[in-house]
Amino acid sequence: MKVAPDFEQLVDAHYAALYRFGLSLTRNESEASDLTQQTFYLWATKGHQLRDGAQAKSWLFTTLYREFLGSRKKQERFPHAELDDIAEEVCAETPPPPEDFDTTALMEAMARLSPVFRAPLTLFYLQDFSYRQIADVLEIPPGTVMSRLARGKAELRRLLLEQEKQNASRLVPLPSLAAAGKKHE
Amino acid sequence: MNRDEAKAILRVHRPGHHEHNDPELARALEFARQDPELAQWWAKENAFDTSVAEKLSHVPPPADLRERILANPAVGSEKPSAATRQQPWWRGFSALAAALAIFATGAFFVWNHQPPAIPPPTLAEWQSGSIETLTHILAGADKLDVESPDSSKLRQWLQQVDAPSPAALPNSLTHLDTAGCKTIAIGNQRVSIICFHTGPRQLAHLVTVEERSLSNPPPEHQPQYVRHGEWVTASWSDRGQSFMLAMKGTDAELKGLLSPAA
Numbered sequence: 001m002k003v004a005p006d007f008e009q010l011v012d013a014h015y016a017a018l019y020r021f022g023l024s025l026t027r028n029e030s031e032a033s034d035l036t037q038q039t040f041y042l043w044a045t046k047g048h049q050l051r052d053g054a055q056a057k058s059w060l061f062t063t064l065y066r067e068f069l070g071s072r073k074k075q076e077r078f079p080h081a082e083l084d085d086i087a088e089e090v091c092a093e094t095p096p097p098p099e100d101f102d103t104t105a106l107m108e109a110m111a112r113l114s115p116v117f118r119a120p121l122t123l124f125y126l127q128d129f130s131y132r133q134i135a136d137v138l139e140i141p142p143g144t145v146m147s148r149l150a151r152g153k154a155e156l157r158r159l160l161l162e163q164e165k166q167n168a169s170r171l172v173p174l175p176s177l178a179a180a181g182k183k184h185e
Numbered sequence: 186m187n188r189d190e191a192k193a194i195l196r197v198h199r200p201g202h203h204e205h206n207d208p209e210l211a212r213a214l215e216f217a218r219q220d221p222e223l224a225q226w227w228a229k230e231n232a233f234d235t236s237v238a239e240k241l242s243h244v245p246p247p248a249d250l251r252e253r254i255l256a257n258p259a260v261g262s263e264k265p266s267a268a269t270r271q272q273p274w275w276r277g278f279s280a281l282a283a284a285l286a287i288f289a290t291g292a293f294f295v296w297n298h299q300p301p302a303i304p305p306p307t308l309a310e311w312q313s314g315s316i317e318t319l320t321h322i323l324a325g326a327d328k329l330d331v332e333s334p335d336s337s338k339l340r341q342w343l344q345q346v347d348a349p350s351p352a353a354l355p356n357s358l359t360h361l362d363t364a365g366c367k368t369i370a371i372g373n374q375r376v377s378i379i380c381f382h383t384g385p386r387q388l389a390h391l392v393t394v395e396e397r398s399l400s401n402p403p404p405e406h407q408p409q410y411v412r413h414g415e416w417v418t419a420s421w422s423d424r425g426q427s428f429m430l431a432m433k434g435t436d437a438e439l440k441g442l443l444s445p446a447a
Contacts, residue, residue: 007255008255012251015251015254016245020241020242020246023244029247029346033250036250036254037254040257103241103243106237106240107244122241125237125238125241126238130198131197131198145197146197149196149197153234
């Protein structure tokens with residue numbers, strides 16, 4: 001018999017990844033926190049009906065995504081219909097990966113991605129989701145996930161490379177900071 | 186299957202997270218084993234994916250998010266829903282009474298098991314915590330979150346990440362180039378730091394926090410000067426925010442930065 005997961009264990013296992021998914025969707029820390037809390041609230045009030053603990057993770061991510069779409073419905077139309085136009089703009093050939101980038105650069109690049117790419121890409125990089133599971137969470141066909149992942153990864157690389165070039169011209173190198181700190185030592 | 190088709194399949198699989206019963210993936214992997222160019226391409230693809238996944242996993246959730254989720258009263262009501270069949274009216278009352286009893290017990294449990302709230306930091310804790318971070322940054326043991334010579338861009342970025350962004354800068358700082366900024370948490374409160382170049386090899390750092398986040402914020406418009414070892418600091422509040430300007434230098438240098446004529 002499959003056992004429903006203990007609530008606290010479920011929170012410990014998934015709240016950080018859910019928060020990161022929420023953050024990638026909303027690009028706002030407080031909204032991401034609210035979505036994560038709302039998702040677990042819904043689990044606490046409805047999720048017990050799901051007796052198979054193995055499906056809990058998928059249920060949580062699907063619920064967070066639905067909540068996000070619901071919250072955006074009144075503000076803007078989620079641009080599913082624009083995907084074909086975006087696809088035309090993305091280079092057919094994947095650009096080479098950037099040599100080096102930090103978490104801040106990555107988050108900035110992710111934030112600049114179109115939401116249609118950002119959602120599947122975040123789930124892809126949250127480690128355990130296969131493209132078929134991503135299709136379940138986002139409720140789109142697996143073939144669509146495959147093409148969005150491919151295009152999203154190409155676009156992410158392009159944005160990271162673009163940032164790398166911009167930063168090279170405007171960044172103040174850290175050694176100057178260290179030097180300034182030593183002045184009075 | 187050709188090379189491009191194999192790439193299309195491999196591209197959507199994370200290294201180490203393969204679906205072993207996927208025949209198309211098995212064929213693509215076999216193709217990669219026999220095609221050195223494809224194998225090299227996939228190795229680079231894997232390296233990029235691993236790097237992105239690793240960096241994404243470093244984004245920390247808010248420190249109190251777990252506690253907030255667990256403190257939700259709905260957690261105590263994690264029970265199957267009532268049967269939908271028709272019941273006698275008196276059963277409804279007993280069910281309601283039972284529900285109230287369960288709720289009261291749950292609420293009492295949650296009330297008594299909530300983690301103690303973290304008190305807001307004092308002015309001294311905020312100052313010393315910020316100085317500690319600044320010391321780490323200058324020693325190269327910690328990094329700025331964002332680097333830019335433009336203070337308006339840094340303030341904009343701080344707003345985007347919901348960190349305290351100074352509503353106004355002291356006159357003397359408005360025309361200075363910046364090195365960058367960083368956000369930290371002190372006693373569960375978000376604090377931001379902007380580093381300014383005040384001269385060759387010299388920096389001053391503006392630390393900002395919401396005034397309500399401190400248990401005893403500094404006075405309005407009246408900078409309080411305090412020395413912390415080699416650091417000299419001036420702290421004041423203005424329009425709902427508290428500020429600390431800190432630098433390694435003399436009191437006179439710092440006062441010069443805050444004088445209206447500067």
